[in-house]
Amino acid sequence: MQKMIEQLKFDGKRLIFRNYGFVFFSLLMPTAFYILFTQINRVQIKTFSAEYMGSMMVYSILITAIMGVGNFMERDRNQGLITLLKITNRNLNHYYISICFWSLMMNIFTIVILGTTAILINHVDLSTMQWITILGLVWLGQIPLLLLGIAISHVKRQETLTILGNLITFPVAILSGLWWPIQILPQWVQNIGNKLPTYFLNDMISSTVNNAKINWNDVQGLGVWIVMCLGFLADYIWAAEKPEWQKVSVPLEILITGIFTIFNFNFYMMVFTAWQVAFLIVGRPKKYVMAFLGAHYTILIIGLVEVIELFPTQITTNTSGGIFGDIMDLAFPIISPIMSYAFAVSIRYRRKMRQDNRRLETIVRRGERERIARDLHDTLGQSFSMITVKTELAKKLLEKGSDQVGRELEDIATTSRANLQLVRQIVNDLHQQSLSEALFIQSKNLTDANIFMMTEGENEAINWPTEVQNEFAAVIIEAITNIIRHAQARTVQIRFMHAEGRYRIEVQDDGHAQTFIRQGSNGISGMQARVRAKHGEFDIQQNKIGTQVSFNLPEE
Known part of the structure; x- marks a missing residue:
């Protein structure tokens, strides 16, 4: 009450x-x-x-x-x-x-x-x-x-x-x-x-x-x-x-x-x-x-x-x-089905255009990130490498000198190596594939196959951690590839969710796939291995709509 x-x-x-x-x-x-x-x-x-x-x-x-x-x-x-x-x-x-x-x-x-x-x-x-x-x-x-x-x-x-x-x-x-x-x-x-x-x-x-x-x-x-x-x-x-x-x-x-x-x-x-x-x-x-x-x-x-x-x-x-x-x-009952269908088609394509535009914007931003990655690699990376070489040489030249000088130079060398490793990690993160890139490319592939893709929660998902996006992008690509090849589907809906400390994605098609295991194919096993290697969960099952692939990763 x-x-x-x-x-x-x-x-x-x-x-x-x-x-x-x-x-x-x-x-x-x-x-x-x-x-x-x-x-x-x-x-x-x-x-x-x-x-x-x-x-x-x-x-x-x-x-x-x-x-x-x-x-x-x-x-x-x-x-x-x-x-x-x-x-x-x-x-x-x-x-x-x-x-x-x-x-x-x-x-x-x-x-x-x-x-x-x-x-x-x-x-x-x-x-x-x-x-x-x-x-x-x-x-x-x-x-x-x-x-x-x-x-x-x-x-x-x-x-x-x-x-x-x-x-x-x-x-x-x-x-x-x-x-x-x-x-x-x-x-x-x-x-x-x-x-x-x-x-x-x-x-x-x-x-x-x-x-x-x-x-x-x-x-x-x-x-x-x-x-x-x-x-x-x-x-x-x-x-x-x-x-x-x-x-x-x-x-x-x-x-x-x-x-x-x-x-x-x-x-x-x-x-x-x-x-x-x-x-x-x-x-x-x-x-x-x-x-x-x-x-x-x-x-x-x-x-x-x-x-x-x-x-x-x-x-x-x-x-x-x-x-x-x-x-x-009686104009409204007469024209409603035609007008509503035309409106539905218009909304469908406008939604796709908005999604493509958002993905393009993300890719443009990624281009800027790529430029930053190149600059970091070409400038800071080389600078840190040079620092490391020079400090190691100085250490050898000063072996007969003060112990204090040797310790200080050792600290410089250690710090520069750590910074170099950090730069390499940043560059590696910047080179990872984002969800927007994967969705943009796969949307085109699905369109070529006459399959319409809808997403839910994509705007929030593009802000997920880079490593999570990279792992999910690879699994989405494999899942959509399987749909195009085997599902005979008309529509695909991808839902992005973040709740209870986990990032989760569901890929639902309305196709008619009869089996998940095919001789000589390791697509599903590859997706499972990739997700579970990051302590995630992977599941694939048939339902009344078609086939649903769901996978999630924990927050760091």
């Missing part, structure tokens, strides 16, 4: 008191919209102001869940907080419970701020029971949105998460009638919007503020969303965290999205899948890309055909631009 309280305190400070994005986007912006639109519509102030207060509450909840919680958890994951909680034996359930609890508290703040504004400016008058009902509806209605926010937090890159969040938040707000009445939209668009969870929640709050009975269809619709989002979230995380199961989890995710689209006319769930799957299949053979695009557009076409059959007049005659205007309403 004590750890749960500590987690709540820790997350409360970060989510509430230090989260300026929440204050602006989830509190100030909906409040400003509320004041602006209710003052414009003064004619309908008695009915409109209370209903629009509910709409802005739902809009705030939407932003908090998708843009707020999603970004917050993604940042925790990428900055290593989740990993830290795991290695320190913290209960991850405490973390998720804490996030959900503070999300509810953030929504309560929203109710308080918007409610106070509505009372003071527009004189909205609701009973205590109505406010309690609104609070309960907000708690219930935030569940599917919070689940979607947790799902998109598993997107690997901040840029992708921001784009995905914007593609979901603002169109959903428009389609479900949060910004302006849904009745002004084309009928077939209304039939998409009124199946969104934000619409169900908004309609229930609207019924509450008008003292009307809550529509049972809204309750059922929200319940279906909660159940479906739980399944979608589980599969979404499964696909992101368990690459070895993606042949099962990705088709299942597309199937769940298809159910949403075909039976619920919810085309926007396809945006989630489009952006995640595109990043999962980038780098794989083109047949996977074509299969995904085929499935996505097949589901989209089936859903559109159903809409056209059900609402033929609305799809062809409406004031917003006819059929062209309706198609533009």
